Amino acid sequence: GQQVMQIPQYQHVQEGEDFTTYCNSSTTLSNIQWYKQRPGGHPVFLIQLVKSGEVKKQKRLTFQFGEAKKNSSLHITATQTTDVGTYFCAGRGSGGYNKLIFGAGTRLAVHP
Amino acid sequence: DAGITQSPRHKVTETGTPVTLRCHQTENHRYMYWYRQDPGHGLRLIHYSYGVKDTDKGEVSDGYSVSRSKTEDFLLTLESATSSQTSVYFCAISPRDREDHEQFFGPGTRLTVL
Numbered sequence A: 001g002q003q004v005m006q007i008p009q010y011q012h013v014q015e016g017e018d019f020t021t022y023c024n025s026s027t028t029l030s031n032i033q034w035y036k037q038r039p040g041g042h043p044v045f046l047i048q049l050v051k052s053g054e055v056k057k058q059k060r061l062t063f064q065f066g067e068a069k070k071n072s073s074l075h076i077t078a079t080q081t082t083d084v085g086t087y088f089c090a091g092r093g094s095g096g097y098n099k100l101i102f103g104a105g106t107r108l109a110v111h112p
Numbered sequence B: 001d002a003g004i005t006q007s008p009r010h011k012v013t014e015t016g017t018p019v020t021l022r023c024h025q026t027e028n029h030r031y032m033y034w035y036r037q038d039p040g041h042g043l044r045l046i047h048y049s050y051g052v053k054d055t056d057k058g059e060v061s062d063g064y065s066v067s068r069s070k071t072e073d074f075l076l077t078l079e080s081a082t083s084s085q086t087s088v089y090f091c092a093i094s095p096r097d098r099e100d101h102e103q104f105f106g107p108g109t110r111l112t113v114l
Helices: none
Strands: A004-007 A010-014 A019-025 A029-037 A044-049 A055-058 A061-065 A071-076 A085-093 A100-102 A106-111 B004-007 B010-013 B019-025 B032-038 B042-051 B054-057 B064-070 B073-078 B087-093 B109-113
Touching (some): A019 A029, A044 A055, B004 B087, B010 B019, B019 B109, B042 B064, B054 B064
Antiparallel strands (some): A019 A071, B064 B073
């Protein structure tokens, strides 16, 4: 079945450093979503990418969707302590099963 | 957020007992979902609903059943809880009433099965 792999599992950075998490799907996706979950909290929707090669920015966050629509990345420039949390990608298949499949998440720790 | 509440927020139960978790939304959204979250697995879909009395299975539905007799309530039942069902359970809705758009999540229920 469809799988979404996300790396790294854990990233520890100093405040001000950049951070990137990568997401790869075993099948072509119709769209991909990104969520952030603060410790002890619930997932919060960040963005959805739909088009091949799409790039979207939200302040210091840059999201990309690969040309083949099988991979995606989230890049945070100059991390802040408020960026702490787990970032999940969630891909929606383009075939028979079209429910969201979540990656395992990347936990980001930011040290001042 | 999006008027989603879950109850109870925490529950400890024993193996073999039935457990029902409730998700309540105040905005009459059509689509509702139940996920479980476990370390190393992200969120996995258990069951979902696309309307009153319309439900279907997700990736990990074994051992779970759901019911939706009113638009605002989506119930998840563990008929006979097992230790492998210890998890954090999240309910979600599709705020735009389109399945292919974002989801908003409730605060979660932490369930421990001893």
